[in-house]
Amino acid sequence: MKSTIPDTGVPITPSAGNGDRQENRHEPSLHGEILLRLRDYVVEGNIPEGARVPERQLCEMLGISRTPLREALKVLAAEGLIELLPNRGARVRQLSxxxxxxxxxxxxxxxxxxxxxxxxxxxxxxxxxxxxxxxxxxxxxxxxxxxxxxxxxxxxxxxxxxxxxxxxxxxxxxxxxxxxxxxxxxxxxxxxxxxxxxxxxxxxxxxxxxxxxxxxxxxxxxxxxxxxxxxxxxxxxxxxxxxxxxxx
Amino acid sequence: MKSTIPDTGVPITPSAGNGDRQENRHEPSLHGEILLRLRDYVVEGNIPEGARVPERQLCEMLGISRTPLREALKVLAAEGLIELLPNRGARVRQLSxxxxxxxxxxxxxxxxxxxxxxxxxxxxxxxxxxxxxxxxxxxxxxxxxxxxxxxxxxxxxxxxxxxxxxxxxxxxxxxxxxxxxxxxxxxxxxxxxxxxxxxxxxxxxxxxxxxxxxxxxxxxxxxxxxxxxxxxxxxxxxxxxxxxxxxx
DNA sequence: GGGACAAAAAATGAATGCAAAATGGCCGGC
DNA sequence: GCCGGCCATTTTGCATTCATTTTTTGTCCC
The missing domain is CATH 1.20.120.530 (GntR ligand-binding domain-like)
Incomplete structure (x- = not known):
């Protein structure tokens, strides 16, 4: 049972989900693309609640470096989907x-x-x-x-x-x-x-x-x-x- | 009349403002601090509407590198305070x-x-x-x-x-x-x-x-x-x- | 003299590198 | 045998560096 994210190459849903968020009208930027994909990925429940979301793994999974990923994580945290513990990474937010x-x-x-x-x-x-x-x-x-x-x-x-x-x-x-x-x-x-x-x-x-x-x-x-x-x-x-x- | 941000050393209000945002309960991280300061700075109207917010200038002003600043900008964009034009930087959002x-x-x-x-x-x-x-x-x-x-x-x-x-x-x-x-x-x-x-x-x-x-x-x-x-x-x-x- | 093109300069976007903190394992002590 | 402290490894946070795009400026041609 995989308790974390699988590390197969780019398995995240190909961003064809909602597509009409805040600033994401036409997203050529890598950061924006990552943001959409990660959001869908989390919203669809692919990561168990409270699970650690290691940056490294996500980077390999998405085939990008840590910089744009971290930017996306910050945004998702601001949206309330995940939470960032200082120096201890990102977790999917547990909803009480x-x-x-x-x-x-x-x-x-x-x-x-x-x-x-x-x-x-x-x-x-x-x-x-x-x-x-x-x-x-x-x-x-x-x-x-x-x-x-x-x-x-x-x-x-x-x-x-x-x-x-x-x-x-x-x-x-x-x-x-x-x-x-x-x-x-x-x-x-x-x-x-x-x-x-x-x-x-x-x-x-x-x-x-x-x-x-x-x-x-x-x-x-x-x-x-x-x-x-x-x-x-x-x-x-x-x-x-x-x-x-x-x-x- | 300064139409952009003054470049005096760290003039932004020292983050003693609201302090009870989303994930910002106890923010020792530089990124969180920057986020609070930038948000207050923008909300208080220190940057004219629609003005370009050059990263370089802000970095010098805050005495940090571009990485945490860009993270904060992404969050502010998600909040709707600023908008990010692809390859053309951040602007204070014009409200019609x-x-x-x-x-x-x-x-x-x-x-x-x-x-x-x-x-x-x-x-x-x-x-x-x-x-x-x-x-x-x-x-x-x-x-x-x-x-x-x-x-x-x-x-x-x-x-x-x-x-x-x-x-x-x-x-x-x-x-x-x-x-x-x-x-x-x-x-x-x-x-x-x-x-x-x-x-x-x-x-x-x-x-x-x-x-x-x-x-x-x-x-x-x-x-x-x-x-x-x-x-x-x-x-x-x-x-x-x-x-x-x-x-x- | 004015406009268009092109190259230089600057700024943005993303990747990499480095220091600090945390996680995990190991050993010693009780 | 169990618990606590110590060290190696991993991970995070930020700075720096590289590549690409935009903007500016200089020049050439009309």
Missing amino acids: QRDLEELFDVMAGLESLAGRLACEAITDAEITAIEQLHYEMYGHYLHRDMHGYFQANQRIHESIVDAARNDTLKIAYANFAGRIRRVRYSANFARKRQRWAEAMREHEAILDALRRRAGSELSDILFQHLRNKRTAAIEHLTEPQEGAPASP | QRDLEELFDVMAGLESLAGRLACEAITDAEITAIEQLHYEMYGHYLHRDMHGYFQANQRIHESIVDAARNDTLKIAYANFAGRIRRVRYSANFARKRQRWAEAMREHEAILDALRRRAGSELSDILFQHLRNKRTAAIEHLTEPQEGAPASP
């Missing part, structure tokens, strides 16, 4: 339960904001598109298709963020979403039947408020929706035997 | 009006969230302390003491964020606050009499909702409060001749 609660709440706040802003500017066409996604998601729900449900769900929330017409918010949202991506996955997969139905009802309410452009109301609903997600996720973490994790 | 609007809205969302969370956990003592600050601020308002008013105002908003019991939110809030600090200053100093009175009324409503632990309501009020601030700030920027900027 408290950290997760905080992150979920911040995400809730950002989505809540997104909903409020979206009500100011969203077009009927965009709402129709979200309705489309909603029905799609409902289909996955009926078929008990967790994966499809999860993806449609993600796209709905992304659509709301997009409709907010605020790139700064979008970037911040993506940043925080990255930090809890692993947990969100497992939380969704571990969703119990009851919570699932509840989530569907909440999404109905979200759509309703969005149609009426009721910003303040939508803000409340989205916050509570994320709060409930948080509760489900934390419950899953503390009692993982209850919800049977789906075979991935 | 749209950028400012977006930033204010995100701040509004974070404060809105902070208010909501604060209602869940705030103690009577904390509310009393905020009331205290409120009366202090009111005194400054009566005496037309802009500076005192501004400081009390800041402390009230900080207190609400503290009461949210969410360090992740606090860090994000500080990060965004740093980006618009200069503008916030001038916006507050340019505040017209009418807006000032309005802000006081809004603060009354904030306190009222806080006392009643009305999270959802407080969330709305705080968002609108920041929205109004945003409007005032943008107006000031587009018609700077109306509000007479204070002497400093």
Whole structure:
């Protein structure tokens, strides 16, 4: 069992992931490329939590020298994905339960904001598109298709963020979403039947408020929706035997 | 008029500023020290917007080599304070009006969230302390003491964020606050009499909702409060001749 | 005299080298 | 037999050096 990073030649996902971060619009620089690849690599959970990330190994793996790697590590540390212990290297950040609660709440706040802003500017066409996604998601729900449900769900929330017409918010949202991506996955997969139905009802309410452009109301609903997600996720973490994790 | 950074020996404020950023709890490392100093230096507006920040000059100024400086620059770029043009160095980021609007809205969302969370956990003592600050601020308002008013105002908003019991939110809030600090200053100093009175009324409503632990309501009020601030700030920027900027 | 091209100069991006601190193993002591 | 201190090795942090790109300047031609 490899407890650290494999040293095969350049195995990291070829940076085709998100691609729309802060300053990374067109990245010819080695440092930027490394940053994107490392971020994806960490976000996707390729390194166990709390594991040491030796610079040397990463350098060999990426085929670069330590300078650009260290620059990328500093940025990732600033983003909260890893932590740098003085003279003792970088570790993948361990998220305590408290950290997760905080992150979920911040995400809730950002989505809540997104909903409020979206009500100011969203077009009927965009709402129709979200309705489309909603029905799609409902289909996955009926078929008990967790994966499809999860993806449609993600796209709905992304659509709301997009409709907010605020790139700064979008970037911040993506940043925080990255930090809890692993947990969100497992939380969704571990969703119990009851919570699932509840989530569907909440999404109905979200759509309703969005149609009426009721910003303040939508803000409340989205916050509570994320709060409930948080509760489900934390419950899953503390009692993982209850919800049977789906075979991935 | 020095349009760039002075080259006197180590003139940057000696890092005694905030001190509670992300990973910077106890920073014996040179890179961390440089990061704090550079961040303060930029946030305080010592470099004109859009100005080139030559590495060489900064290195001489700080008495260090280029490696830790470049690491700090990458982090500042990730934070959105500066931007790195490929092969053409670092510039202080120019904030367009749209950028400012977006930033204010995100701040509004974070404060809105902070208010909501604060209602869940705030103690009577904390509310009393905020009331205290409120009366202090009111005194400054009566005496037309802009500076005192501004400081009390800041402390009230900080207190609400503290009461949210969410360090992740606090860090994000500080990060965004740093980006618009200069503008916030001038916006507050340019505040017209009418807006000032309005802000006081809004603060009354904030306190009222806080006392009643009305999270959802407080969330709305705080968002609108920041929205109004945003409007005032943008107006000031587009018609700077109306509000007479204070002497400093 | 003005504009375009080219070469020099400077600055950036990345790699390497060196000192200090940490990790791990070993030996001696209890 | 177990624990603590000491030394070798590894790793980190920073400085220095090398290569590439940009910018400037000088010159030539129109």
